[in-house]
Amino acid sequence: MALSKPIKKIAIVMLFQLGGGQGGIQHFMEHLSGPVASRWKDLGTFSEWPEGSKQTIVDGVLKAANGRSIDELAEMRDELLPESVKLRMQQAETAQAT
Numbered sequence: 202m203a204l205s206k207p208i209k210k211i212a213i214v215m216l217f218q219l220g221g222g223q224g225g226i227q228h229f230m231e232h233l234s235g236p237v238a239s240r241w242k243d244l245g246t247f248s249e250w251p252e253g254s255k256q257t258i259v260d261g262v263l264k265a266a267n268g269r270s271i272d273e274l275a276e277m278r279d280e281l282l283p284e285s286v287k288l289r290m291q292q293a294e295t296a297q298a299t
Contacts, residue, residue: 214261
């Protein structure tokens with residue numbers, strides 16, 4: 202079962218945008234990118250953010266946000282989460298029935 206179109210609008214990067222609080226993705230990358238990156242080190246050869254990559258992420262997230270404020274994105278997330286949970290529960294029930 203695929204996620205509905207509205208749920209696809211809240212990608213993980215938008216959650217990073219919200220995770221940065223009112224400072225958004227810029228604040229997130231400045232203050233939390235180190236701890237996030239430390240979790241990726243065991244996935245391969247990642248050791249440091251490549252030059253310019255943080256700004257590329259910031260630019261991409263801001264483009265995807267399409268001018269929406271942090272408050273607007275939070276409202277969108279809060280409206281979509283119950284639908285997402287409902288779909289996950291349906292998927293689990295379907296998997297158990299088979």
